Amino acid sequence: MLKRKVILAIADGVGDRPHPLLNHETPLEYAQTPNLDYLATRGITGMMNLISPGIPVGTDMGHLILFGYQPHHYPGRGPIEALGIGMTIKPGDVVLRCNFATVDEKGIVIDRRAGRIRRQTNLIAEAVSGMVIDGVEVYVKEATEHRAVLVLRGEGLSEKISDSDPKAPNDGVPYLEVEPLDASEESIRTASIVNRFLIQAHEILMHHPVNQERMEQGKLPANFILTRGAGRMAELEPIAEQFQIRGSCIAGESTVLGVAQLAGFKMITDSRMTGNIDTDIHLKAKLAIEQIAENDIVYVHMKAPDVKGHDNLPFEKAKAIELFDQMVGNILQMLQDDTYLALAADHSTPCEIGEHTGDPVPILIYGPSIRRDRVMAYNELDCAYGGLGHMSGTDFVRTLHGLMGIVKKQGN
Amino acid sequence: MLKRKVILAIADGVGDRPHPLLNHETPLEYAQTPNLDYLATRGITGMMNLISPGIPVGTDMGHLILFGYQPHHYPGRGPIEALGIGMTIKPGDVVLRCNFATVDEKGIVIDRRAGRIRRQTNLIAEAVSGMVIDGVEVYVKEATEHRAVLVLRGEGLSEKISDSDPKAPNDGVPYLEVEPLDASEESIRTASIVNRFLIQAHEILMHHPVNQERMEQGKLPANFILTRGAGRMAELEPIAEQFQIRGSCIAGESTVLGVAQLAGFKMITDSRMTGNIDTDIHLKAKLAIEQIAENDIVYVHMKAPDVKGHDNLPFEKAKAIELFDQMVGNILQMLQDDTYLALAADHSTPCEIGEHTGDPVPILIYGPSIRRDRVMAYNELDCAYGGLGHMSGTDFVRTLHGLMGIVKKQGN
Known part of the structure; x- marks a missing residue:
């Protein structure tokens, strides 16, 4: 077991653009997110392009990268399904x-x-x-x-x-x-x-x-x-074996769970995790804390923001984000001192587009001795000024792995 | 001889994280560093990942990159030793x-x-x-x-x-x-x-x-x-030959001097440079000015911040940083108008970790006609907002080489 652990909460497709119905705010800006903003105030933020600026990625590819693979490891849609x-x-x-x-x-x-x-x-x-x-x-x-x-x-x-x-x-x-x-x-x-x-x-x-x-x-x-x-299906070494870590993924969506399995992480699901806005966020938060006790990294996923983005329902997307905020708040209340709590998304799904786009997504890391930046809100605009700068998905995951102490030193 | 020269002062392992004993400031934030902050106010700053975010590097690898090599040029630990x-x-x-x-x-x-x-x-x-x-x-x-x-x-x-x-x-x-x-x-x-x-x-x-x-x-x-x-030992063209420059490295530590020799730079050392907090900073500053008169680039290295980071001595690390600040101040007093004074580190050695980590390090360039940013302090938090942005070690060194006018134009 490692000294430092990570819980990464993923709001699927949360990245958006200013929407006329939301006073030209993004759903993340518009939503009431006291917990996300608390983490922003106490943590370090930035922006992430999963692969590179402008490239839209699918949920499978996004999670493949968030779980620690490189984009070229993508095994094709059939194996993922x-x-x-x-x-x-x-x-x-x-x-x-x-x-x-x-x-x-x-x-x-x-x-x-x-x-x-x-x-x-x-x-x-x-x-x-x-x-x-x-x-x-x-x-x-x-x-x-x-x-x-x-x-x-x-x-x-x-x-x-x-x-x-x-x-x-x-x-x-x-x-x-x-x-x-x-x-x-x-x-x-x-x-x-x-x-x-x-x-x-x-x-x-x-x-x-x-x-x-x-x-x-x-x-x-x-x-x-x-x-x-x-x-x-390619010969892919599970991330869990590659880094000698134990991990699990809490999600209601089968694609995300499938990619987690590929990475060698335990799949945690339940019929109360619906993949939509009626998902049981208290259950997810409880499971995240239970899982991190016996793992090094825990992914907890929420699908609803993406669903509402696809349907161009900006108010409902903001509501989904407020649920995500509550879930994160529940996790935060029970968080141990040795554990980082990080936020990310697998891609943007702007309401007005109704599809995944290559807009970068906000990222955040909160936890032991983290370098705090001056950003005080978790959204697409504030996090663009964050202390992590703009980085690729692979660099973000390696940053988390670095905090966990599992990245091999180069040279001596 | 080139028109523009560079003195790069390297504070070994200076990058850190907020420390509880320092009111949750990093040693760089906590230390009194009027000279470093003067340079920040008049210069341009940024953050550097020697290789990529999250990857810890050894002192040898860090200097290999700061001297101008790529990570894959690393010749192995035996040759370095x-x-x-x-x-x-x-x-x-x-x-x-x-x-x-x-x-x-x-x-x-x-x-x-x-x-x-x-x-x-x-x-x-x-x-x-x-x-x-x-x-x-x-x-x-x-x-x-x-x-x-x-x-x-x-x-x-x-x-x-x-x-x-x-x-x-x-x-x-x-x-x-x-x-x-x-x-x-x-x-x-x-x-x-x-x-x-x-x-x-x-x-x-x-x-x-x-x-x-x-x-x-x-x-x-x-x-x-x-x-x-x-x-x-690989066939490595010395950096000095590759760029047709003359350089020297002032250091008390044998590993740093060894890598400098590999790069074709003159090794300048003295028993009064101890590789610890009792090193003679006035001698180093004097030698830096003497050396730049007959060279194009001069590296001046200070080991003490790294040593104190390894030992989890945050107050002493802050003291070592204050010595580094004085050394830089001495150099600054004698600096010629044609010379850039740059600051960097080879890696972070956070006190609470006691080991090299992949956290990025602050960088700074001061000198003739440099584009000034709004940052006014040299540390891990302020420099994250610097005008240089976040870059790799290779990009930073190429930026310095660019200011020296030794980077070949691509195209016409």
Whole structure:
């Protein structure tokens, strides 16, 4: 166990721009945040570009960096999604993102989302998971709504294959045969395995009780699996092993939890952490304090600010920020003297844009003997004058690791 | 001779954190530093991470960068130590760090430090230095206390060899035969040369008058040389040649002087420069002014702040800083109009940590037509608001070189 520990509270997508509905303040400026501002007054602040100024990052990439990886370690969206839904992914696995879909007897895609199926997809996934084709194990697991993940595990595989998903804006086109994208034996073989799987799965799903029931109710059957975005899981040393630290991540969102697992951190979740504004902040704060007692670093994540940014709801985003402030206040009340409390975001999601942008996000570190700067509020404008200056996500995380005493000295 | 010159005063390890004994000020904030603050008021300031935020660096690495090298030029600890004790090291030399040790007739290590021998190690080193084994010259020179450095010079050598030092926490294990760490002819040959040297040295040392005397006094004889950490000196173009400049370094510490020699700068030292708080600051200031008359850049180094940081003596660190302030004041009084006076540190050594940390250090440049910022004190908090911003050590040195007019224009 290290002498100094870190709790990093992440307000997903909190970075914003001045909004006309908020008197041209940002949601962070507009919200009442006595706890965040207390930390700013007693701590050191700055601005962070996760990768570099102007580059928007996804939640997965943002957290990959906040957990201690470099941007080039990004393993692709498929592996991240698989981890997010609790699949075990091994280096070398080929991972495809899928939709449960409806095709007719000629293979024409009637609906890419099988009537936006939401229920019993776990039964459908189970029915087609676990096959072995040409020595390769094939696993399927349902994700949210009509989505699923397909994992191929075995020797001699390649991710250089095309999509079976025609992704036509209006359906009514046939699904595509999967083709190798290069001339390698591995790609030819992998494409053939996926094609065989698609047909076998179709045969199983056509007669599956869930689909029988759906058809009886006049719903579209989930009788086909459309695949896209094949990626291969890289050999990534978990951050926890690399630095010989114990960590955990408290979150309601599966993507964040998946990346945490990749980093070798324990996933702490609960149905009361909803990934939205009704999340249980008292539970999160309590768990953060419990977890830091037996770990070196604890990440505690709140999704709601991002959700409200995507929906251009600046008042609700400010409300979500006030909840984040309360959560941080609860943690602060129970914080031990040996623990730094840091604030960050994975990216900006300005309400008026409704998407992730490359605007920098405010960062803050409070705790034992920290160099205090003159900034007294945690927001995008004040923290631009902070004593940490402007730094990359990697530099911010290394700064935290430095305070923990786990960065190797260069030279003697 | 260039039109503009630089004197860079380096306060070793001066960067710190707020300390409870100093009313939660850093030693730099707490100390009375009228001269440093005068320079801050008239100059431009900023913060520097020698390599990157959070990375602690050693004194050798820190100075390597301040003298103008990149971190990847670090030649390894052995070569640095050899340079520090005044040995001449040539590119291609294999350098090993050594202990004078005591072994019994069976080769069991009785004491890895030969009873912590401190005196007459120069005579012991001389007795085994200068051999030629298989065409390779072998040099030994004593370092501090029981330490020494071994240099192998000749064709066909390799640094890929194991240690003879068993480094057992409790002694009583035999010394290890040196083995090649790869299958190359060079490694096999180098290991064999070191093994032959160890035996020949042992035979000489067993009967050496210094050891005879020690045994008569009931002390352990320094009858063996344990080797470790073989490194090979890289081909490094001296900075002085690279930029066609003349430089010198005024310091009491051998490591700093060794790195200065590597960079092609003249080493200026004197027994009155002690490497501690009793160092002669007036002499250093006088030499700095004398040296800048005939050089383009002069480094003047003070070790005491680092020493007091390692010992967690915040008041004494503040005192050491006040001495540094006086030294800088003396230099300032005699400074010519064509010369910049710059301040920096090689790393932070916060008292409460007692070790080098990756916290950034304050930097300052004062001199002809410098862009003045609004900062009026030289310390870790004020300089975070400085006009130079936050930069790497390499960028800081290039900024100084730029002011000297020795940085090559890119494009036309």
